[in-house]
Amino acid sequence: MEIGGIIAYLVSLAIMAGIYAVFCLGLNIQWGYTGLFNIGIAGFFCIGAYASAMITTPKPTGVYAHYVNQIFGLNLPFILGLLGAAVICGVIAFLIGIPTLKLKEDYLAIATLGIAETFRLIFNNEHWLANGPRGLMGLPQPFQGLVDPKNYNYIYLIIIVIIMVVVYLSIERAIRSPWGRVLRGIREDEISAAMSGKDIFHFKMQSLVFGAMVMGLGGALYAHYTKAISPDVFTPLYGTFIIWVMLMAGGSGNNKGAVLGAFVVWGIWIGTKFMTDLLPYTLKARAPYIRFLLIGILLEIILIYRPQGLLGEEKEVSKLIE
């Protein structure tokens, strides 16, 4: 492969890792700082992607209407797609939070898992909603036409990096505020936090909604990168499990760790593809399973031998002390 091809390949890797980094940052708010156990990230991934797709595409007319069913299509700009995805994910997180956040942490896990599976089934079966299993295609990309289409990925990488930095800085700011200290207080010792007069339920709810909105952004970024989405993308493996491994590998409770974990684990994931490409032809069809098996073993090793991840949580002390 000549050098231009290698660079283009690296850019596409960086785009996917950057999208996953946004998900990791969202999960870090919920798990890293608040201790909320969300194992239905795929649900927010799915909703964010579909929301942005339906906001930014026009409703099919004429001949297309025979082939593509879509409940609405607003034909609005990309930025409104991003915002819409975030808002809708926030609302759904709020609804899930109501029955679960007052109970033990496992209930949130089971409920988010259920909601993720339910959304995937709904998008798969309800053809009138968003074209069923065939999904939606031809999603618009911002600033297209500015450069040669074959170089477009550079522009999209810049967009991803800008959004990632904005999300990163806003989480850093929020987490260093008194609000962030309450979240960490709840994570460490819920009863003490409650005894200090903090309304645990409301703080948990805000954290859940904030994290889900960031995940919605991630879903929208993914949808406009691939330009085509279908329900089979948002599986527990690609949509939830790998994001957990990324955050645990990088270091939960550390935003730098969340970003680092996304890039490292995505690198490992792609690296194992080169490994399984060496397998004999008959085994190739099952190569993705071997790769996911390795990712699963990686998670278990991290949990036992390095639960703090690569970076671990930063000590949050006043700058005046140092």
Add this chain to the structure above:
Amino acid sequence: MVELVIYGIVLGSIISLGAIGLTLVYGIIRFANFAHGDFLSAGAYVALFMVTGLLAWIGIPDTTFGSLSFGWRMAIAFPVSMAVVAGVAILLDQILYRRLRAKGSGPVILAMSSLGAAFIIRMIILILWGADSLFYRPGLMRPAIELPLGAKIRPDQVLILFMVVVLVSSLHLFLKRTKMGKAMRATADNKELALVTGIDTERIIMWTWGIGGALAAAAGILYGIDVQLHPYMGWNFLIPLFAATILGTIGNMYGALIGGLTIGVAQQVSTAFLMPTYKLPVAFVIMILILLIRPEGIFGKE
């Protein structure tokens, strides 16, 4: 409708077997085992390996019992698979959860570890058998017995109900009569008090995993006999299992039995109004309703 209720009871009895194991693990070891669904798959596929591979190779004849869809091969594979999955569950505890417990990791980290274990089991099944649906005995005629009110039931399904009754009654006797059973119930009631009275909790934990794994394997095989085998079968059971466990109050075996039957009947009856693929959301909606109305379950204390 009567037929749907009967099929619901068959499905529900399978869910109950899984949910009883899940609720024991939840009540005694105190964490949500997200790998429990995949124990069902593991049991079903170990039995498949025995029936179509090992036992065929040894030369056990492939004749069936009367109008049932299986014979001696399955009769041997069934208990062996239960023992194997019990071993897998204990092994996972030894390799993963015991170390995490020793480090003082919280229940959520254990739950996350079990989620990882669930994916590992499923990936091994996918690597060995691929992603297609499989049957213990492909292309078989499935004769049905006519019941009053126009309902039909297959001999296999009668046997499934019989097996569930046998397994649940034996577990009931084990928990009520044996010393180990009593110790398990004591640990579920109050772990600290059980420790003080000299109960060896590590042994209790091993027994709990063993029983949970064996029952899950039985449930997986019975579902495989009734419907089919699929690598995601166990994962799709996970939400119904948790719904049954929460409905019947966590840690309560009889609650899990009732919860499983309720969820099974509700899922099957829902197919009269909804697409069959929505069985899982039906269990999920029931679970959310329980969480809203009575999160401690039907047998829970306020």
